[in-house]
Amino acid sequence: SIDDVPILALTLWSDRYDHYDLRRVAAQVHDEIKQVTDVSEVKLIGGQRRQLRVTLDEARMAALQATPGHILGMLQQANRQLQSGSFAAGNREFLVETGGFLTSAEEVGQVVVGVSNARPVYLRDVARIEDGPEEPANYVLFGQGPAVEYSHTLIGESVHPLSQVQPEGSLSAAPIDEQRSAVSGQPSAGSSQPFPAVTITVAKRKGTNAIVIADKVIEKVKEAEGRLIPAGIGVTVTRNYGETAAEKSNELLYHMFLAILSVAVLIWLTLGLRESGIVAIAIPVTLALTLVVFYFYGYTLNRVTLFALIFSIGILVDDAIVVVENIVRHYRLPGNRNRPILDVAVEAVDEVGNPTILATFAVIAAILPMAFVSGLMGPYMRPIPVGASAAMVFSLIVAFIVTPWASFRLLKRQRQHDGEEGEADPHAKEGWSTRMYRHTMGRLINVPTWRYGFLGVVVVLLLGAMGLFAVKAVVVKMLPFDNKSEFQVVIDMPEGTTLEQTAAVTMEIGGFLKTVPEVTDYQMYVGSSAPYNFNGLVRHYFLRSAANQADIQVNLEPKEERDAQSHDIAKRVRPGIQEIARRFGANVKVAEVPPGPPVLQTLVAEVYGPDYERQVQIARQIEKILTETEGVVDIDSYIEDDQPKYRLQVDREKAALNGISAEQVAQTLNISLQGMSAGLLHQANEKEDVAIFLRLAREERSSIEDLRQVKVMGQKGNLV
Incomplete structure (x- = not known):
């Protein structure tokens, strides 16, 4: 749901520590963050978990009559503790437990997995046991751009190249850079290399304040410096939607204040100071009642609801202005000079009551149908018609109750003040604006030339305004581009691409992004999804975890510090990114955060039909048309590329003669290729589970011939 979108992302990076060490530190910080009130979910992205790797030796297993499936079963049985019951003795009851858990690599190595030549076969005899980082399944790297001074770094400042040797099988900046050099022919970049990183994402509970939670989490992480986060590890805030929400809310509140002030000043210039005070009273009272409606509907105070309030200001003052203007007009009439102000106010309100009610409900009838819009846009826009309609109803009530009362209190003092001076009412005479209005309207009503000329001008202006769309002088958009401080690069390599090759291409694109002047920092997620936003929630970016997939999260300097809009920056970098992608056969999309509800894509073509091959053929033709269409970019399809596949067929007759099932064969190959967990290493002080993971060595599972040798x-008890 929308509440699962992380509001905060903290990236731990280092020039001293590798992916494995960063993951262990991040796990400690993870538990600290979970203690913050109203935090619903905390996730770790990247790094290598601690794992007890049991690397099976095919030759030793064959010599000692052991197989992967048999070893897995023996390990699972040895790592088990069961309640066996109880017995009574001496008026006491004693519980009985059988077995025990494995707690160290030594204990795992001592597990008996078989018997050969009347001697026990230990696991250490047929496998290499290593307690350390898991085999890399994804890589997360952190890089800094030219505008790094605007990066929100909580801990750590210095940036140096990696100097320590990485564990075998891990991806550091140096190996990645060397592979990129081999692919692109470019030399290493030295200190410009990105750093190993782990990202911590934080989501909030529904209905809670993102600003407050983000600030609490950041403060909690700062307190962990030196206690949980050692020197040499930097922590950078790579997403803070609490800060973004505060910025947008403050901007809208500022414009709301300007709107209220502008309306009050306008009334002051046209009717007078005290009259503007009457209208100014009506505005906050109406807005306060509208906020009560938002509360009962469960709407939070966000950008959409604040926009609804600003939108309402322009129409909610209409009723108050009509009423107070008529009260002032009646008050200034010579016949009402000596009458009580209360009687004058009641008479003035009664005179415009029916037209005011009709006008109010006419506006509501025009706005309220927006609340019944279905689809993705409906829930997004619904607070606007609900808020505006409620504001109009309350403005009518305020105009008939609060405005007459305020007029009685304020205009009464004005009358007494004028009576003390003993002069004639200065407002009894018409002002210059009224005289000009009467003069103009008199000609429009009584002089046909003026009347038809005015109507002709209105028709010409109307047709001219409509013609702007026809000649495309005005671009029609649902919502304008928002000037965000981030965008995302989504990379899809052909199916079958290795994780290391995907990382090399991602590094190449990251090196290009590093040259963009507005970039503060960027994070590369290879084989894992980046922290998803509202856009990624709809497009299911959080499911991206294949070896041929990668994301780059790019953060820009604050919009106050740059001249270019984020959309213009994304358009500027797209050609360079696409050029790199074409060299490596990658499909790359530059994804911006939309200003409104996210969609799958701007243009989506779906092909249906009974023949899948024909569907693919037509889809390719549509893809070619879109590629040749000017203005269409980032074209992609959900058609998977062809990938070599081996299918091993079990000879059922021979399998039956040897007492082997097809399931047993599949399990053995699964252990050999993908690996399989035999349980957990039970250590109380570990923050994350430590899996006991069985797998063949990489050199013994790299070809179809290797798989044929698996027993x-x-x-x-015979080996086949």
Whole structure:
């Protein structure tokens, strides 16, 4: 749901520590953040978990009559503790437990997995046991751009190249840079290399304040410096939607204040100071009642509801202005000079009551249908018609109750003040604006030339305004581009691409982004999804975890510090990114955060039909048309590229003769290729589970011939 979108992302990076160490530190910080009130979910992205890797040796297993499936079963049985019951003795009851858990690599190595030549076969005899980082399944890297001084770094300032040797099988900046050099022919970049990183994402509970929660989490992380986060590890805020919400809310509140002030000043210039005070009283009273409606509907005070309030200001003052203007007009009439102000106010309100009610409900009838819009746009826009309609109803009530009362209190003092001076009412005479209005309207009503000429001008202006759309002088958009401080680069390599090759291409694109002047920092997520936003929630970016997929999250300097809009920056970098993508056969999309509700894509073509091959053929033709269409960019399809596949067929007759099932063969291959967990290493001080992971060595599972050498144990203990 929308509440699962992380409001905060903290990236831990270092020039001293590798992915494995960063993950362990991040796990400690993870538990600290979960203690913050109203935090619903905290996730870690990247890094290598601690794992007890049991690397099976095919030759030793064959010599000692052991197989992967048999070893897995023996390990699972040895790492088990069961309640066996109880017995009574000496008027006491004693509980009985059988077995125990494995707590160290030494204990795992001592597990008996078989018998050969009347001697026990230990796990250490047929496998290499290592306690350390898992085999890399994804990489997260952190880079800094030219505008790094605007990066929100909580901990750490210095930036140096990686100097320590990384664990075997891990991806540091140096190996990645060397691979990129081999692919692109470019030399290493030295200190400009990105750093190993782990990102912590934080989501809030529904209905809570993102600004407050983000500030609390940041303060909690700052307190962990030196206690949980050692020197040499930097922490950078790579997303803070609480800060973004505060910025947008403050901007809207500022414009709301300007709107109220502008209306009050306008009334002051046209009717007078005290009259403007009457209208100024009506505005906050109406807005306060509208906020009560928002509360009962469950709407939070966000950018949409604040926009609804600003939108309402222009129309909610209409009723108050009509009423107070008529009261002032009646008050200034010579016949009402000696009458009580209360009687004058009641008479003035009664005179414009029916037209005011009709006008109010006419506006509501025009706005309220927006609340029944369905689809994705409906819930997004619904607070606007609900808020505006409620504001109009309350403005009518305020105009008939609060405005007459305020007129009685304020205009009464004005009358007494004027009576003390003993002079004639200075407002009894018409002002210059009234005289000009009467003169103009008199000609429009009584002089046909003026009347028809005015109507002709109105028709010409109307047709001219409509013609702006026809000649495309005005671009029609649902919502204008928002000047965000971030955008995302989504990378899809052909299916079958290795994780390392995907990382090399991602590094190449990251090196290009590093040259963009407005970039403060960027994070590269290879084989893992970046922290998803509202756009990624709809497009299911959080499911991206294949080896051929990568995301780059790009952060820009504050909009006050740059001249270019974020949309213009995204358009500027797209050609360079696409050029790199074409060299490596990648499909790259530059994804911006939309100003309104996110959609799958701007243009989406769906192909249906009974024949899948024909569907693919037509989809390719549509893709070619879109590629050749001017103005269409980032074209992609959900058609998977062809990938080599081996299918191993089990000879059922031979399998039955040897007492082997197809499931046993599949499990053995699964252990050999993908690996399988045999349980957990039970250590109380570990923040994350430590899996006991069985797998063949990489050099023994890199070809189809290697897989043919894998042995399966029959029912009689024979190896096949």
